[in-house]
Amino acid sequence: MSRAHKNLRAVNRAKVLNIIITSGSISRVKLARMTGLNQSTVSKIINQLMEEGLVYESSRDSSHFGRKPVNLKLNERYRIYGAIDISLWTTTLAICDLDGGVLAQKKIVTVAGDSESFLTYCAKTVAEMAAGFKEPLAGVSVIVPCMLNSRSGFIYSNRTLGWKDTDVKGLVSKHFDCKILVENDGKASALAELWFAREARELSNFVFVLVVVGIGTGIVISRHLHYGSNFLEGQFYAGIIEIDGRWEDLSERDTWEDSSSDLGVVNRYCDFTGSECDPDTSRQMQRIIDMARQGDYQASRALKETARYLGVGIANINNGLDPERIIIGGKIVQVWDMIIPGLLDLVERQTPFPIVNLSERVVPSSLTNPTFTGARALILQDLFGGCHLMSQPPPTDGNGYAGKLEFAGTRF
Incomplete structure (x- = not known):
């Protein structure tokens, strides 16, 4: 068997396995349709996976007509x-x-x-x-x-x-x-988004922005992995920005990250109310969100003002990379309806060529705990390979295609 054929078999196996993982439960017929592989190829791969104990037949599909197909699931206790x-x-x-x-x-x-x-x-x-x-x-x-x-x-x-x-x-x-x-x-978090989030399923490239006590990002571009030579790419945490017509020089102790993250929300709320900051920023951030939901003016004000600063950085990402989506994760998305108007206002003001609907480009993540989910994605990618379902497979030669998942990320 040639090396090219072995590689193709490995890629096809990874495609089938990864779709089973991300689907939860799926039939052979649906697998063939989603992978673009013929049913005999899918059956051979499934038989091998079952022999290895990686996959098992879980239940019959709930279709109403004809013979009900058997669904397949990952053996979650394989490892x-x-x-x-x-x-x-x-x-x-x-x-x-x-x-x-x-x-x-x-x-x-x-x-x-x-x-x-x-x-x-x-x-x-x-x-x-x-x-x-x-x-x-x-x-x-x-x-x-x-x-x-x-x-x-x-x-x-x-x-x-x-x-x-x-x-x-x-x-x-x-x-x-x-x-x-x-x-x-x-x-x-970006890897978790790529593997498991519905809003990333149809995307070829996107930027994930994790808003926590700091701000982290992960970038996926044409499913191609990019790291800087020393893994130090994309350090945008310090610089000069313009907001409301004034320029602000963000120093090492007062960075864009500090102004736009959970820390920014907490600091603003404490400034507005004259209260003491909780040493646990994450805990206080959740309290502020809960108060804002109950109509507290100062809590809402702190969240909205921070979202505008966040919008400045989002505009830079949008202008510099022009991704299909910018996906935001973290506690702040719990009040998405409250923060998105001010955030988009700043993005629109700093976008020189607003040719897309920014309200569709900047979206919240559906993941409740992206970093913990990312730990699982890292294991699955290492264990089963980086091939992932693409929304629009390229033309095949009848035996499927050798898709390749690649991923990159930065941290502000």
């Missing part, structure tokens, strides 16, 4: 995986099945300063949790709110946590005999 999902205030440690089901979980406070001790504790704890299960560990995903080298798993810095020059992969791998995958929160 399990570990997740270390670190945010600035809270870290989630978990063992999950391949369907994303949480089998064991522990939430702890993220410790600033000594990154090595904290990461070592996280790794030990997840290893102890995994020891309680008989299934093999496919890998451990580590999601961090930091600039890092995604290939080596080496953190460059996080100024809020005071973490710098830390070998995350090296520290965590001491406690496991499996793959360790390290990614920042923006990239992991």
